[in-house]
Structures are given as structure tokens and as C-alpha cells.
Amino acid sequence: MEKHLLTTNELKVEDIHQILSDAQKFADGMVWKPERQMFAANLFFEASTRTKSSFEVAERRLGLEVIPFEVSTSSVQKGETLYDTVRTLESIGVNLIVIRHQQDRYFDELIGSVNTPIINGGDGCGHHPTQSLLDLMTIYQEFGRFQGLKIAIIGDICHSRVARSNADALTRLGAEVIFSGPEEWFESNSLDASKFMPVDYAIQQADVVMLLRVQHERHEQKGSFTANEYHSQFGLTVEREKMMKAGSIIMHPAPVNRDVEIADSLVECNRSRIFKQMENGVFVRMAVLKRSIEILQGGNRNENTYTERKLLNV
Amino acid sequence: MEKHLLTTNELKVEDIHQILSDAQKFADGMVWKPERQMFAANLFFEASTRTKSSFEVAERRLGLEVIPFEVSTSSVQKGETLYDTVRTLESIGVNLIVIRHQQDRYFDELIGSVNTPIINGGDGCGHHPTQSLLDLMTIYQEFGRFQGLKIAIIGDICHSRVARSNADALTRLGAEVIFSGPEEWFESNSLDASKFMPVDYAIQQADVVMLLRVQHERHEQKGSFTANEYHSQFGLTVEREKMMKAGSIIMHPAPVNRDVEIADSLVECNRSRIFKQMENGVFVRMAVLKRSIEILQGGNRNENTYTERKLLNV
Amino acid sequence: MEKHLLTTNELKVEDIHQILSDAQKFADGMVWKPERQMFAANLFFEASTRTKSSFEVAERRLGLEVIPFEVSTSSVQKGETLYDTVRTLESIGVNLIVIRHQQDRYFDELIGSVNTPIINGGDGCGHHPTQSLLDLMTIYQEFGRFQGLKIAIIGDICHSRVARSNADALTRLGAEVIFSGPEEWFESNSLDASKFMPVDYAIQQADVVMLLRVQHERHEQKGSFTANEYHSQFGLTVEREKMMKAGSIIMHPAPVNRDVEIADSLVECNRSRIFKQMENGVFVRMAVLKRSIEILQGGNRNENTYTERKLLNV
Missing domain, CATH: 3.40.50.1370 (Aspartate/ornithine carbamoyltransferase)
Structure with missing residues (x-):
């Protein structure tokens, strides 16, 4: 111990x-x-x-x-x-x-x-281990297990504490983790490229759609998007939410950029566990x-x- | 409730x-x-x-x-x-x-x-409701009633949270509220102009002289005064305090600009309820x-x- | 009282x-x-x-x-x-x-x-009376007395709260206080010049070597040293520590500039009472x-x- x-x-x-x-x-x-x-x-x-x-x-x-x-x-x-x-x-x-x-x-x-x-x-x-643990707790509360769940982590995986810690722990606990987001943000990354999927596909497949915060402060050099561009290309729009599986949930570490990673109206929707x-x-x-x-x-x-x-x- | x-x-x-x-x-x-x-x-x-x-x-x-x-x-x-x-x-x-x-x-x-x-x-x-309530409490402690009291609010009524909340509540509680201060600061204001009185008159009439803080930070554009000018024209000077009615009290929401709204020597005088x-x-x-x-x-x-x-x- | x-x-x-x-x-x-x-x-x-x-x-x-x-x-x-x-x-x-x-x-x-x-x-x-008192407590814990102890205060005596308060109190309690450090820093000072001693001598004599923080922020105008210069000329180097008397201790009010007033490796050595x-x-x-x-x-x-x-x- x-x-x-x-x-x-x-x-x-x-x-x-x-x-x-x-x-x-x-x-x-x-x-x-x-x-x-x-x-x-x-x-x-x-x-x-x-x-x-x-x-x-x-x-x-x-x-x-x-x-x-x-x-x-x-x-x-x-x-x-x-x-x-x-x-x-x-x-x-x-x-x-x-x-x-x-x-x-x-x-x-x-x-x-x-x-x-x-x-x-x-x-x-x-x-950011306590963030990972609270994510795990939220998932376990919902499904009572990790085994066999598919978790889509979408966004700036490369710069995200949450993504790295979570992907590792979830895999060890028996879940399957897939990634999505802007491909430019993945290039110099050590993560298994085979886990990368187009955003629409990821959202349809996932039991848990785990959105990451766009960290404006970290993207001065590399490929960047306007808020609107990011939202329409990689965000959880109102349309994409309709493609989610029955019983699947939405997570985000917060603070949320409303209408960027997720549509404003979805932040507190039924699927959302953000405040939970x-x-x-x-x-x-x-x-x-x-x-x-x-x-x-x-x-x-x-x-x-x-x-x-x-x-x-x- | x-x-x-x-x-x-x-x-x-x-x-x-x-x-x-x-x-x-x-x-x-x-x-x-x-x-x-x-x-x-x-x-x-x-x-x-x-x-x-x-x-x-x-x-x-x-x-x-x-x-x-x-x-x-x-x-x-x-x-x-x-x-x-x-x-x-x-x-x-x-x-x-x-x-x-x-x-x-x-x-x-x-x-x-x-x-x-x-x-x-x-x-x-x-x-600023708790400021209003503490003002009301201080007045009630002193007089045991609101009915029939005359309250003079002096200063920058236009920009004051305190003035607006207090004037309303005091009137509903049965007191009479009069205003004074630089006339320039009243012009674009919705307050009943009939309640405006010259400062010497207001101070002589009042049971409660309620001074407002000069908020330097809010007066960059409009008519402004030096500290000395404000004090001699609208402040509670040592001379004006002598004109106050027996039993009347001085209030100020603080922080006080000493020798602007009120003479330094009056801040803790017998009439003052500022720290009360x-x-x-x-x-x-x-x-x-x-x-x-x-x-x-x-x-x-x-x-x-x-x-x-x-x-x-x- | x-x-x-x-x-x-x-x-x-x-x-x-x-x-x-x-x-x-x-x-x-x-x-x-x-x-x-x-x-x-x-x-x-x-x-x-x-x-x-x-x-x-x-x-x-x-x-x-x-x-x-x-x-x-x-x-x-x-x-x-x-x-x-x-x-x-x-x-x-x-x-x-x-x-x-x-x-x-x-x-x-x-x-x-x-x-x-x-x-x-x-x-x-x-x-800075509570700093003085904690210094006194630390000395008393160590020796069970003040009488007859020799305390060397080394550094920027002129700008130090600690030095002034301590020198006075220690003397009244029966200890002997000596000073050392850059002579330039002593010139316009009222302290008894007869108590000034070269740093090597002070360190050899002392029961307590009390180092003062170099306050970079206060030395823009007057004679200044690089960190290395200060350390080799006036700091408690590894070599000087070996010259200290048996049973003598090292004190410093902290925060320490490591390798300036005291060698990095001495901050937590056996003689050091800095964290105590x-x-x-x-x-x-x-x-x-x-x-x-x-x-x-x-x-x-x-x-x-x-x-x-x-x-x-x-």
C-alpha cells in the first residue's frame, strides 16, 4: 500500500x-x-x-x-x-x-x-488520478461493470491528462477504449493509431462518449479550429447525440466550452453525467x-x- | 417564502x-x-x-x-x-x-x-440587500420605529446600490426619504426630483444622515470634484454636524473617504453609527x-x- | 501584561x-x-x-x-x-x-x-518577534540555557528583522552575539562595530551559527555579489561547516537560498535546525x-x- x-x-x-x-x-x-x-x-x-x-x-x-x-x-x-x-x-x-x-x-x-x-x-x-477515478466511478455507477464496455474518448488526446490516465485504467479494467478527434492532434503521439476512429462512428459505437476539453491555451502553434468548425466536425452536436446507442452516456471533465465540444442544450440532457x-x-x-x-x-x-x-x- | x-x-x-x-x-x-x-x-x-x-x-x-x-x-x-x-x-x-x-x-x-x-x-x-438590511437594523435599534423618521441620503445616489435599495425599503416602512448631493449626478436619474434638497437643509432636517461613498472609479466621465471641493460643498463637515438635530445619527456604508464624505474627526464621533x-x-x-x-x-x-x-x- | x-x-x-x-x-x-x-x-x-x-x-x-x-x-x-x-x-x-x-x-x-x-x-x-521567539526556543531546546552561549549572526544584519530582534534579546538573556558578513553591508549601521568578526573566525567560535537570508530584492543599489561569490566569501560552505565546534548548530529563518547562504547539502545535515x-x-x-x-x-x-x-x- x-x-x-x-x-x-x-x-x-x-x-x-x-x-x-x-x-x-x-x-x-x-x-x-x-x-x-x-x-x-x-x-x-x-x-x-x-x-x-x-x-x-x-x-x-x-x-x-x-x-x-x-x-x-x-x-x-x-x-x-x-x-x-x-x-x-x-x-x-x-x-x-x-x-x-x-x-x-x-x-x-x-x-x-x-x-x-x-x-x-x-x-x-x-x-490526474482523482479525475480518472471519478470517471471510473461514474461509469461503474451506470453499468455496474467495466468488462465489455466501449468507451470513446474524443478530442485532444495528446494534451489530455484525463485521456491518458483513463485509457490505461479502463483497458486494465476490461473496457475497450477508442479515440477520435482532429487527426492533426494525433500525429506525434504514441497512442495506438489502430484505436483511432472517425467521430461519427465512435459516437455510434460507444457506451460512454467521453468528451475532452479543447484547451485553447495549448494550441497556439499546431492546427487550430474556430469554435464553430470544431463543433461541427468533432463536437457532440444535437444531431450526433441522436445517433448514440440506447443507454449510452455523455461525460466531460469540465469546464465545458459550450457549443464547442458539446452543444449547449446537451450539457444537462438525460444522457449527460457531467454534473454527476x-x-x-x-x-x-x-x-x-x-x-x-x-x-x-x-x-x-x-x-x-x-x-x-x-x-x-x- | x-x-x-x-x-x-x-x-x-x-x-x-x-x-x-x-x-x-x-x-x-x-x-x-x-x-x-x-x-x-x-x-x-x-x-x-x-x-x-x-x-x-x-x-x-x-x-x-x-x-x-x-x-x-x-x-x-x-x-x-x-x-x-x-x-x-x-x-x-x-x-x-x-x-x-x-x-x-x-x-x-x-x-x-x-x-x-x-x-x-x-x-x-x-x-445590495444585506447592506440595506443592516442600515435598517441600525436605524430601528436607534429609534425603535421607522414611521415618521426623516432620512437624508447624501451623495452619488445615481450609482449607489445602497441608496436605491434603502430609499425603497424605508419608504415602504413609513419613513420619509430625502436626497442631496451634487445636482449634476442626479440628471439622468429616475428618482423623484421633488425629493432633492440642498445639503444644508437636508442635514438640518434629518433624523438620519446617510452618507454615500464617492466612488472615484465610477466618475471618470461625468462632473467630478476634488476631494476638498466635494467635502466643502456636499460633505459632512465639522460645521454641518453642529447643525444636526438633537438625537440624530450619522451613517455611512464604508469604506469611508475621510475628509471627503465626512470630516475625519466625525467618523467615530458620538452621532456616528458607522462601526455599529x-x-x-x-x-x-x-x-x-x-x-x-x-x-x-x-x-x-x-x-x-x-x-x-x-x-x-x- | x-x-x-x-x-x-x-x-x-x-x-x-x-x-x-x-x-x-x-x-x-x-x-x-x-x-x-x-x-x-x-x-x-x-x-x-x-x-x-x-x-x-x-x-x-x-x-x-x-x-x-x-x-x-x-x-x-x-x-x-x-x-x-x-x-x-x-x-x-x-x-x-x-x-x-x-x-x-x-x-x-x-x-x-x-x-x-x-x-x-x-x-x-x-x-519580527515570533521569529525571534522561535529562534530562542530552538536554542533553549538545544542547550537548556542562554548564559555563556556564543551566537554568530551572519549576513545582511542591516536589513534583517531577525538579526535586530535576536541580537537584543539574546544579549539580555545572557548570550554573547557576534556578527559577520559583507563589511559593505554594515557601514551605515548603528550596531556595535566591535562585534564584527571575519566569517571563518565567527563560525569557529560559535555555538549557534545563525545565517540570514540574502534578500536580493533589497540589494539593487548597494554592493552586491553573485550567488557564487557570496557563497564562497560568506556562506556556510561544506568546508566551513567542518570548522564548527562540536555540538554547535546551524539556524536559518528560511526560505533558504541553497548554495548561497548555505551549501545545499547542509540544509538538512545533522547540525541543521532549520526545519526544527x-x-x-x-x-x-x-x-x-x-x-x-x-x-x-x-x-x-x-x-x-x-x-x-x-x-x-x-
């Missing part, structure tokens, strides 16, 4: 199932708290409403104290390294640190040198934090060792 | 009295908490020490968990709409949202589409939050249904 | 011992909480991870509610004075205010006018906050009057 959570790839299939199981228990009302007062800090070196707030809610629901950390007013401005910032927080008594950072694998300089569990809230274009994904994000993060805290507390994860207090009278 | 609080105008006279009554109970030490853990978020798209901190203290006194939300580091920077931001917070489990936004009636795009109660912390130059207004702001906001929470909890506001725990042993 | 903590100089020797004694009790697990819900605000007008987070953790461990205050989004942006900001926080119910401000003796305009205890988190190049200082910072701040709260609560500091609850079962 690893106290850190850095990448989805490092999680074994049984780890994933354990986390999803705990997350579902939290969704169903389980209350679980650390045995003593604990402090968490969320170090976000990139903007994010969703992930940061979601971790914050998860931490508070677990009864953690959350220490505010604003990059813009921290000693990072005086050139302090990430390592020294983390060691500082560790020294003042922070027990868990969530980090989002623009540098790929920023955590390589930390692991082995710091004691505090590091939860990766996203690194560069690399990994956000809900599940809190439960997944509670499960991930619990996993690290249990190791800090020295217990093992045996079902009998943790307290499942009575459901709150909500 | 409405779960949102958007404008003072929407509040009936009995709603106002109910809120003021609860606020006074909080001022007197009443302790009231939600039945379960609840999360609030304060979305401030404009700078404000006073209003944001006041809501924060009110929320903490009610035992709410407050999720930090910094506009500058949120996905609003990636172009996310207000609606999507609110729906996101709703999805991750935020129960109450306070919003200050520079756009007039920003809430029109939210109401009917979101479930979470929205408390308006100020919109554009339009509404800030104190009352917390109690009014507790009452407003309680009102929304009671609806969330499905109870009605009958005096017997809510818990009035024993006063804290302070 | 003074409810504020503004400078180290104002603290009598017995005050210092009392604070260090309480701090050590907190380090040993003492739990102490205010008698009622209390609110703290941390007003940081300058960037700081360490001090702000350390106060935040200290406040939370004491069970205080901490009101977020971000200078960049506050009415300070509208030109509000520090006095009005503090009076505002006081009015909305904040009980304790920690301030870091770039202006020397910013607190002179507050003391006598505000009721709320002010804890100085650093002013200009002047004072940070740990102690939390305990010292808890003790300082407790001291102010006890005065707010009207009790005296007699050992019998405060509650020492049972140690948490950690």
Missing part, C-alpha cells in the same frame, strides 16, 4: 476497486473521520475551481483542517522550490498535501524525500484521502479496522 | 421585520445552527473587505463550513460562465452561495436554473442565512420550529 | 521565559483552548508561506476560527487605511489580528486606538496567541488559572 497517490497507472486493479467501493460508501452516506485533528494543504499552481473546491469539500467532510495556500502570496514568489515549500508545510504540521502543478511529474523530486502523503491533483499534461461526475469527485477524493490517512494512522485497510459511524441524520 | 435573497424590493414589510427581529436576537446572543453540516461559498467578483468578511464571520458563527473561492485562481479565468461555476459548486455539495458581481442582475441567469439559495452580496450599481453598522452587518447576515437554511431544511419559520439553544456562556 | 505583541524589545526576560515555557508545553502535547468561539484574522501585506501558514496552524490548533483576508481582493485596493481595515475587522467580531506589513512600525497608528490584540508578524526591516525552527514556530505562536487570549478573557496568567486539558490521545 502506497501512501501517495501520484498516477492512475500505479494503481492496481484491486486498488481501484477498493477506492471506488469506499467512494460509493461515502456517496451512500458513510461517515468516517481521522482519529485525531489533521491538517491538509492544497497547493494549486494552476487555476481550478472544480478540483480545488472538490478536494476542499472532501477534506472538510472528513473533518480535516484545511490550511489555505495561495501561490500568488507565498514564498514561491521569492523563488522557493517546491521541495522546500512541501518540507515547510510538513514542518509546521501539515499531514496531507494535494498538489496541482504545471510541470510533468513534479512529484519525482518529492517522493522519497518527504514524509507527508502527496495526492496528485494534476501534473502538466501527464496525470463532479458530485462523484468529492466522494472519490474522500476515499483517496482516507486511504492515505489510514496509512498515517498505521492501521491496515481491513474492513474491520475502520470506524463506520452511524449515518448522519440528514 | 423565497429561499434566495436578491433585492430589497422583493422583501415584503413583514419579511424585513422578521429578518430584523432575528438579527436582533443574534445581536443579543441567540445561538442557532443548522441541523447538519452545511457548506457555504462566497463568490466575490469585486473587491470587498467588509461584506466578504462579514458573511464569513456570520457563516462561521452559524457553524457553516466555508469553501474558499478566489476568482483570480478559478476556472472563471478559463472563461467559465457564472452559471457553470454555480452549478459546479452545487454539484460538489455547496448548500448556500453568496455572490457579489459587477454585472447588474447577474442573478437573472441563475434563478430557476439552480437549486442552491443565492444570497446577493451586491450586483453592479443595482442591489458593521457590527449589525454580521447579525443581519446570520438572519438572512438562517432564513435560507430553514427552507433547505424544509421547516417553516414558525417561532416554535427552530431551536434556540441556550445562550453561550460568554 | 500587554495584550499586543509588537517587538521583541518590549518583552521582558521573564515574559520571554514564560512564552518559551508555554511553547515547550505545546510542543509536548498540551491542549489549551479559549473559553468561547474566537475569530482570528491574518493580514499579510507581504508574501510569506511560512509565517502565515504557521500562524494559521497555530490558530487552528487552539480552536480559533480563522477569517481569510486577501489583501489583493480587499478594500485596501480602494485606498482604505490600515486603521480602518483593522477597525472593520474588530467591528465584525474578529478577536485577534496578526499583521505583516512592509511599513516599519505600522502598528504605531493602531496601538491605543484599537481594542483588538495585534500580533506583529513582521514590519518593514524592523521587528519551523516546527517550533507553530508552538511559539500558540503560546503568543494564548497570552493575548488570556488577557481578553480577563484572567491572569497564574499557572492555576488556565485549563491544561488532558493530552490528546495521539
